[in-house]
Amino acid sequence: MKILVTGGTGYIGSHTCVELLDNGYEVVIVDNLSNSKREVVDHIKEITKKDVRFYEGDVCDKTLMTKVFTENDIAAVIHFAGLKAVGESVKKPLLYYRNNIDSTLTLCEVMSEFGCKKIVFSSSATVYGSPKSLPIKEDFPLSTTNPYGSTKLYIEGILRDLYTSDNEWSIALLRYFNPIGAHKSGLIGENPNDVPNNLMPYIVKVATKELEILNIYGNDYDTKDGTGVRDYIHVVDLAKAHVKAIEKILRDRGVDAYNLGTGHGYSVLEIVETFKRVNGVDVPYRIVDRRPGDIAACYADSSYAKEKLGWTAEKEIDEMCADSFNFIKKNR
Ligand code: NAD
Ligand code: UD1
Numbered sequence: 018m019k020i021l022v023t024g025g026t027g028y029i030g031s032h033t034c035v036e037l038l039d040n041g042y043e044v045v046i047v048d049n050l051s052n053s054k055r056e057v058v059d060h061i062k063e064i065t066k067k068d069v070r071f072y073e074g075d076v077c078d079k080t081l082m083t084k085v086f087t088e089n090d091i092a093a094v095i096h097f098a099g100l101k102a103v104g105e106s107v108k109k110p111l112l113y114y115r116n117n118i119d120s121t122l123t124l125c126e127v128m129s130e131f132g133c134k135k136i137v138f139s140s141s142a143t144v145y146g147s148p149k150s151l152p153i154k155e156d157f158p159l160s161t162t163n164p165y166g167s168t169k170l171y172i173e174g175i176l177r178d179l180y181t182s183d184n185e186w187s188i189a190l191l192r193y194f195n196p197i198g199a200h201k202s203g204l205i206g207e208n209p210n211d212v213p214n215n216l217m218p219y220i221v222k223v224a225t226k227e228l229e230i231l232n233i234y235g236n237d238y239d240t241k242d243g244t245g246v247r248d249y250i251h252v253v254d255l256a257k258a259h260v261k262a263i264e265k266i267l268r269d270r271g272v273d274a275y276n277l278g279t280g281h282g283y284s285v286l287e288i289v290e291t292f293k294r295v296n297g298v299d300v301p302y303r304i305v306d307r308r309p310g311d312i313a314a315c316y317a318d319s320s321y322a323k324e325k326l327g328w329t330a331e332k333e334i335d336e337m338c339a340d341s342f343n344f345i346k347k348n349r
Pocket of ligand 2: 103104141142143166194195196214215216217219231232233234235244245246247285308310311
């Protein structure tokens, strides 16, 4: 059975392709390589010893997407393709709305035309804004503070409207918490070209001395040690959830949202200390002002994903820190 993975050469997409192939699915990737490299396709093949069909191009390109669906009998789609840098989205909102929303509209139009009405969408915990209590459940109020987050919220709304208009659709909205880690092989992982915005890629570059020092954004939050608390989840656990979501949408119609996290909150200082201990490296840091837009703490109640998808995260924080560093050591 063929699954189309948009954004399949990206960080989460590549790990998901591996899990799909390992579970007997065939994989077709469309990616414009705006934030990933072609060699990832070879690495996916090397890990799984399976073939993958790759189309380099833009999901907003309706002619290309029609060609992909004409040439492949696609059973379901996982839609990762999107831009994801929060700061850039504030500076270039039109780019984010155009890319993230247009790609989704084009994809869904072509899916409709070909009678393929099963889609898993990459949403984010960012749709909860500043949560009123913890852990976060799927029925919490939704709000966003930046254009990136708004694209996720709007797309969730678009997909819900689509289901309302046509009950033949099966749609899973996956709200990721903070993915880190990498595949054990060290062949795929996250290696941003620019100075990273997110914590783990930044820590890794300080550990390898590519960057001098980690700035910790505030130690005066109302948390266990004053630094921000997040729900870090191993990217391989996250990838496995996509296989479960595919099974679910192949089985049942409807639209539903699922939190994908571990349910554990770790502070920035805890992550730094764990990374140092597990990898035997130094990570110099200093405390600086809070980052505008950051919240104090965020972690998931993922019991709904357990109940409905039969999925729970299994990997612990030590393994996440070790695998993040292993990937960068092999790919510097
Ligand atoms: P990524 O940037 O590594 O992967 C996204 C891929 O999509 C890239 O390979 C990029 O080249 C491709 N792409 C972007 N726009 C495209 C387009 N119009 N046509 C074709 N390809 C396009 O990001 P990721 O971390 O793997 O995230 C995947 C998805 O999950 C994104 O939608 C992101 O917003 C969402 N998400 C990520 C996180 C996270 O922390 N990584 C958290 C929550 C949600
Ligand atoms: C960020 C995004 C969010 C997105 C999520 C996953 C922002 C404001 N939010 O969330 O929309 O869904 O990534 O991709 O960018 N930190 C430091 N120093 C650093 C980097 C981070 O102290 O150099 C701290 C942050 O203040 C936070 C924690 O580390 O407390 C995690 O930060 P980050 O990895 O950027 O993720 P989020 O802020 O949760």
